[in-house]
Amino acid sequence: MARENRIVLKNYGKIDPESIDDYISAGGYKAAGKALKWQPVEIIDEIVKSKLRGRGGAGFSTGLKKRFTHEAMHESGKKYLVCNADEGEPGTFKDRIIMENDPHRLIEGMIIAGYAIGAERAYIYIRGEYYKSVEMLQKAIDDARARGFLGSNIFGSSFLFDMEIRLGAGSYLCGEELTLIESLEGKRGYPRIKPPFPAEKGLDGLPTLVNNVETLSTIPTIVEKGAKWYTRLGTENSPGTKIFTISGDVNNPGFYEIELGVTLRELIYEFGGGMKKGKKLQSVLIGGAAGTFVDETVLDTPMGFDSLKEKGAVLGSGAVMVLGDDKSLPEVTKSILEFFKHESCGKCVPCRVGTTQLVNMINEYITNGKKKDDLLNQMVAEADFMAKTSLCPLGQSPILPLRSLQRYFADTF
Amino acid sequence: METSEILNKFSPDHKNMLGILHALQDNNPNNYLNEEDIGAIARYLNTTLSHVYGVATYYTMFSLKPRGKYIIRACNSPVCNMIGSVSIIEELKKVLKIEVGETTDDRMFTLELTECLGQCDIAPVMMINKEIYGNLDAEKIKTIIENLKNK
Ligand SMILES: Cc1cc2nc3c(=O)[nH]c(=O)nc-3n(C[C@H](O)[C@H](O)[C@H](O)COP(=O)(O)O)c2cc1C
Ligand code: SF4
Ligand code: FES
Numbered sequence: 001m002a003r004e005n006r007i008v009l010k011n012y013g014k015i016d017p018e019s020i021d022d023y024i025s026a027g028g029y030k031a032a033g034k035a036l037k038w039q040p041v042e043i044i045d046e047i048v049k050s051k052l053r054g055r056g057g058a059g060f061s062t063g064l065k066k067r068f069t070h071e072a073m074h075e076s077g078k079k080y081l082v083c084n085a086d087e088g089e090p091g092t093f094k095d096r097i098i099m100e101n102d103p104h105r106l107i108e109g110m111i112i113a114g115y116a117i118g119a120e121r122a123y124i125y126i127r128g129e130y131y132k133s134v135e136m137l138q139k140a141i142d143d144a145r146a147r148g149f150l151g152s153n154i155f156g157s158s159f160l161f162d163m164e165i166r167l168g169a170g171s172y173l174c175g176e177e178l179t180l181i182e183s184l185e186g187k188r189g190y191p192r193i194k195p196p197f198p199a200e201k202g203l204d205g206l207p208t209l210v211n212n213v214e215t216l217s218t219i220p221t222i223v224e225k226g227a228k229w230y231t232r233l234g235t236e237n238s239p240g241t242k243i244f245t246i247s248g249d250v251n252n253p254g255f256y257e258i259e260l261g262v263t264l265r266e267l268i269y270e271f272g273g274g275m276k277k278g279k280k281l282q283s284v285l286i287g288g289a290a291g292t293f294v295d296e297t298v299l300d301t302p303m304g305f306d307s308l309k310e311k312g313a314v315l316g317s318g319a320v321m322v323l324g325d326d327k328s329l330p331e332v333t334k335s336i337l338e339f340f341k342h343e344s345c346g347k348c349v350p351c352r353v354g355t356t357q358l359v360n361m362i363n364e365y366i367t368n369g370k371k372k373d374d375l376l377n378q379m380v381a382e383a384d385f386m387a388k389t390s391l392c393p394l395g396q397s398p399i400l401p402l403r404s405l406q407r408y409f410a411d412t413f
Numbered sequence: 414m415e416t417s418e419i420l421n422k423f424s425p426d427h428k429n430m431l432g433i434l435h436a437l438q439d440n441n442p443n444n445y446l447n448e449e450d451i452g453a454i455a456r457y458l459n460t461t462l463s464h465v466y467g468v469a470t471y472y473t474m475f476s477l478k479p480r481g482k483y484i485i486r487a488c489n490s491p492v493c494n495m496i497g498s499v500s501i502i503e504e505l506k507k508v509l510k511i512e513v514g515e516t517t518d519d520r521m522f523t524l525e526l527t528e529c530l531g532q533c534d535i536a537p538v539m540m541i542n543k544e545i546y547g548n549l550d551a552e553k554i555k556t557i558i559e560n561l562k563n564k
Contacts, residue, residue: 090490090529123428128435128474129486129530131543169431169472172528186430186458188471245533247492253534289491321492321533335494339528 002258002266005233007241008217009257011102017136020143023104029149031220035112036157043116044070047219049227051239055094056084056175056212057287057316059238059305062219065209068199069117072207080208081114081122082184082198083216086168086175088127089288090339091319094243095213097255099126099133102217103140107163109216111154112223114161117209122163125180128170138165172343173394177210178202190347191392214243234260238304242318246272249279249324265299267320279324283409287316289336290397292404293329312407314400329412333405334362340398351395354386358398365413376406376413414440416450420457427458430468434475443479443520473527480523481516483561485509486540490529493537501537502526504551508558521562 006012015022023029035043048063069079083106087095098106110122126134141163144150152160166184168174174183178192181203202208218240222230231239238260244267247253251273258271264284268274275281283293292313301307305315323332341355358379365375383399390396405413419436423429437450446469455465469475487505489498506512509522516523532538535547546557 087531088529091492091533092529093531093533096531127531128431128472129527129540166428167431167435169435170474170527171472183431184428186427186468188467247533247536248495253536255534285491319533321495323495327495332491332495335489335491339490342528 002262002270004257004271005241005259006257007221007233008098008105008214008243009102009255010221011105012097013101015102017101017103018139020104020140020147023102027224028104028220029108031223032108032111032149033155035223036115036155036159040070040116040118043112043223046227047116047222050222050230051227051237052215052218052222052230053238053305054212055214055218055242055318057089057290059315062211062215065199065211066113066116068197069207069209072199074206076206078121078206079117079119080203080206081110081117081119081163082177082180082203082208082210083110083122083124083163083213084175084177084180084210085124085126085130085133085213086180087130087213087317088172088175089290089317089319090336091245091247091285091288091291091321092317093245094255094318096130096133097243098213098217099130100136103133103137104144105217105220106137106213107140107144107149109219110163111149111161112219113209113211113216114163115159117207119209120160120162122161123184123203124163124165125168125174125184126165127168127175134165134167141165171345172339173345173392176393179392180210181208188345190345191394193391235302235304235307237306238315242303242315244271244303244318244320246320246322248322249276249327250274250322251276260304261302263300263302264294264320267303268299268322272320272322275322275324279326281322282325282327283323283329285321285323285332285401286319287314287400288319288321289339290314290394290400291316291319292400293408294404295408297408312404329405329409330362330366333401334359334366336401337362337398340394344394348389348391348395350386350389351391354382354390354395355398357382358402376402376410380406416440416453420453425457425459427460430454430458430465431472433457434469434472438475442482444481444484444523445476445479447477473525479516479520481521483522483541484525485522486525486527486530488528488530488532488536488538488540489526490533492529492533496536498537500551501539501549501554504554505539505558508555522558 052062053059174189198208346352387396
């Protein structure tokens, strides 16, 4: 029987998240104190060795990203750290759980990351609807500052570092790191063209490290226990734990922090408590709207960035949406395509027209109820064209669920 | 609170744009940004009216139209949609006697749709002002709205 292994959520339910003393009693802020005695490159090396991969969806090496930002230079000498707390991928609510229940852990991870890259200032960009997260984090920041964990001469070092919260206002696209930077700068959320990447030219044109809440909240443990300890968890290519958020037709929807390598079968039947009464498993959507559908043939595949790729799937944000046999796959697909249509910023034609076109195609199919042999192929072709010609990753997303449907559910359409 | 009082809580930095828009909107009893607000922000941040309008209209949480005392945001993203948000939205329309995007005549409620609120384990979900309501059904909707009306 697989079990949870709570690292990021170690304090969940055990401490009062509004009490900095509780956090400190549970060993909190020790890792930051330790890290600030190291050289920044030593921290980066440790994180590279831990093979931690970004928990925001893309799965890029966190250590390498830090190294690039550390090495990037600007004449002003200034850099920024930005925490991506825009959590908007449907089916995902892990960052909210962290911020509401252990905000100091995120702050501690940010102190370490800020020191490692040489940033004096950080922003936490939180989606505007997360009122509770904002409230908890703001109190935690104020308390940490009052204790001297933020500000100047942190932990008796010469390090100066502070952070502020900034609010989003209802745009999924603003979770994309370069768009997030535009939004932070007080502009409309239109994406920038990559390169340059944020590590070279980010907020205010300065080198900027953008990391997800869960990624940053993992860092204190890596510093505390070491990369060697951390890589013993999870799998070879995807070490560590991941917070999975399970939703849909299971008995116990919720969040579970588990070592990577856990299988979908364990997620659904052990953690999720099995299928709701009278329902049989039809499909699982992994990773949210910008995710992939799989069928029961993938139930025993270890969950990891590369192992899922072999099955034409993505781990993404760790969202696991379970569909019973009573659900209509075309209807769920329609809902996903409408999501993209709504969230497309309309700046480039292929995505603006393409997202609308895809909704029209699935609608026509649903209303006519006509089995159209090549509907899926047509939709995949349209999404593929979009992926190749769109300006930003949002336009490259609809291909993910559609291609997975083509692979696993061609018969259903 | 006076507009200037709110503005002065923020440094005149463009990184405060969204924060200021939120603060002024929250301060308005009709939950929206009016022309004076937009003008005040443009002056405060030393930018053009059209820039501030452009930003305010881009983000779905901001409104340039007066809204009700309670903003109802019903989630219609894939998880909620799959669990039954369509009937939840229909029920809300019926109980409030308005369409999505409209405000009741007594200026109490505005009905809006939203994308995933990050509460998918209690789908279907809606938010009323800052409060989350989950595991919704028709009965619950009636009670919640009744309670707010009598408050
Ligand atoms: C449309 C879109 C939305 C995204 N939304 C989020 C988000 O809400 N939170 C997040 O951490 N990353 C999001 N990302 C990924 C970010 O661009 C970026 O990869 C991530 O913040 C990097 O952090 P990490 O390396 O710690 O994962 C999104 C990407 C795209 C294309
Ligand atoms: S791909 Fe879509 S979301 Fe991205 S810039 Fe183009 S229109 Fe906007
Ligand atoms: S899909 Fe409705 S809260 Fe996530």
